[in-house]
Amino acid sequence: MPASAERYLEVQRSEEFAQLRHRLRSYIFPTTVAFIVWYSLYVLLSAYARDFMAIKVIGNINVALIFGVLQFVSTFGIAWHYSRYAAQKLDPLADDIYNELENGPAAEPAAAATEGGNS
Template sequence: MAESRAAAAAPRRRTPSPEEYIAMQESGQFADLRRTFRGFTFPVFIAALVWYFVYMVSAIYFPEVMGRPFLGMNVGIWFGLAQFVTTFAITWIYVVYANKNFEPRQAAIRAEMEG
């Protein structure tokens, strides 16, 4: 019952035509959003990939270093835990950046397309 009232109270969105989607895709507004997205995600992705490969190459070619004790565990375990910390940090940074830089642009595009 509450769901039907909420659905009835929600504004109706129009469905844009295929031509409108194509026009938006070719617009400067969409190009700016895409440029902002790529400008953040590509460098972060490359950095994370390099960090992962450093970890893997170290584990494969330098097992004696990875096996050294350090603060109660070996270096390899600390490196592995750092991978998790890095993943969560990247996710948090992405969410903060996206909320600040992507969401306003996406909302403007959505509002223009769906009216």
């Protein structure tokens, strides 16, 4: 039986849901700010520090090219790290909330089984 709107609101107000939201936000917000700062640094250096970005490091590879490649590396690194973080910290809690929403609190199935056995 699908959960009612009231049940969804109850879950939304629960301590477990607040904890899930806190864990997600405590990862997403700082990571997003750090990445935006990192990306902005790359853009600003490319626009205003051309001499620095043009410094050749190895052969024709300059600082700008290294920063550009590091943008991709950091993007994939963040995605990989978030995947691990979610699997360890978010998914188990989200699964518990989902199971409780779909099946009711852990005490209800036992009570329902007892009632069903008396029929």
